[in-house]
Amino acid sequence: MYNVAIVGATGNVGRKFLEILEERNFPINDLYLFASKRSSGSKLNFKEKEIIVEETSVENIKDKRIDFALFSAGGDVSLKFSPIFASYGAVVIDNSSAFRMNKDVPLVVPEVNPEDIKWHSGIIANPNCSTIQAMVPLKVLLDNYGVKRIVYSTYQAVSGAGMQGIEDLEEGLKGNKPKKFPYSIAGNCLPHIDVFLDNGYTKEEIKMIEETKKILHNNNLKITATAVRVPVLNSHSESINVELEKSFNLEDIIELFTNTKGLTVYDDINTLKYPTALMASGKDDVFIGRIRRDFSIDNGLNLWVVADNIRKGAALNAVQIAELLIKE
Ligand code: A2P
Numbered sequence: 001m002y003n004v005a006i007v008g009a010t011g012n013v014g015r016k017f018l019e020i021l022e023e024r025n026f027p028i029n030d031l032y033l034f035a036s037k038r039s040s041g042s043k044l045n046f047k048e049k050e051i052i053v054e055e056t057s058v059e060n061i062k063d064k065r066i067d068f069a070l071f072s073a074g075g076d077v078s079l080k081f082s083p084i085f086a087s088y089g090a091v092v093i094d095n096s097s098a099f100r101m102n103k104d105v106p107l108v109v110p111e112v113n114p115e116d117i118k119w120h121s122g123i124i125a126n127p128n129c130s131t132i133q134a135m136v137p138l139k140v141l142l143d144n145y146g147v148k149r150i151v152y153s154t155y156q157a158v159s160g161a162g163m164q165g166i167e168d169l170e171e172g173l174k175g176n177k178p179k180k181f182p183y184s185i186a187g188n189c190l191p192h193i194d195v196f197l198d199n200g201y202t203k204e205e206i207k208m209i210e211e212t213k214k215i216l217h218n219n220n221l222k223i224t225a226t227a228v229r230v231p232v233l234n235s236h237s238e239s240i241n242v243e244l245e246k247s248f249n250l251e252d253i254i255e256l257f258t259n260t261k262g263l264t265v266y267d268d269i270n271t272l273k274y275p276t277a278l279m280a281s282g283k284d285d286v287f288i289g290r291i292r293r294d295f296s297i298d299n300g301l302n303l304w305v306v307a308d309n310i311r312k313g314a315a316l317n318a319v320q321i322a323e324l325l326i327k328e
């Protein structure tokens with residue numbers, strides 16, 4: 001049994017951590033909930049018990065003998081407190097982007113690169129939600145056919161922008177002005193997730209590109225991305241265009257996907273079967289459909305990949321990393 005802490009417990013992903021730990025019956029001895037000073041003293045339920053939320057501070061961490069700390073309170077909190085939790089003996093699994101590209105920190109999707117958890121020194125990073133769901137099918141393609149180039153186009157839900165993102169959609173539908181996004185997200189698509197960088201890309205797009213190379217251990221991959229926020233409450237959808245190195249039969253690829261853990265092939269245009277955000281919400285698997293040849297190039301493939309961004313894209317992936325650590 002383990003002592004587990006959730007940092008950012010009152011947030012969107014934080015609450016999902018609680019739900020998933022309970023659902024999966026994670027072997028917990030004591031569970032500690034941390035958030036900002038604002039939430040100190042508030043209560044959250046876990047297994048029909050109320051747990052009091054504490055302020056994230058050294059004083060509140062130091063005597064708790066925490067084994068696993070699941071972080072989702074933003075990059076600044078992670079940068080400040082992850083090393084402190086680690087110094088008191090916890091393994092931190094961090095959902096922010098703070099440590100993802102740090103060469104001393106593994107970036108892990110359990111179905112894809114489980115071997116990388118072995119070299120952590122107290123902190124393991126959970127990849128970006130859009131990256132995680134893309135990795136599951138891309139790993140299969142890379143291993144079996146080689147990958148030359150990837151073109152990502154994402155259709156991302158507002159839940160990925162936290163409580164404020166959800167509020168902006170709900171309020172926008174009532175005609176109220178946005179607080180989180182620069183324009184209304186109700187009835188709109190915003191080609192703008194995270195901040196703009198000097199090269200014209202958004203940080204979200206660069207995260208997808210760089211994290212893909214790190215997780216798949218392949219710096220030669222050619223990748224480009226356009227990340228778009230859409231007025232969907234939950235679950236990210238992605239169009240992934242891939243150029244493979246070797247020729248392929250579509251049936252073989254579908255069979256490989258069918259046999260991949262964590263991936264559900266949901267693809268039959270005759271019965272209008274293709275994954276959608278609503279059908280993937282609340283489920284653990286990554287769903288894949290519209291699997292078809294890209295006729296414009298040799299060895300081209302088009303995929304439509306949908307997953308619950310708060311579950312597989314965040315909280316579930318982090319809990320699966322902790323489960324893997326226990327197993328190892
Ligand atoms: P709080 O509710 O006290 O503000 P979301 O992204 O869904 O909005 O969630 C953000 C999470 O990060 C919340 O749990 C929030 O707590 C927490 N958080 C924000 N700022 C801090 C901080 N300075 N220290 C600890 N937790 C923080």
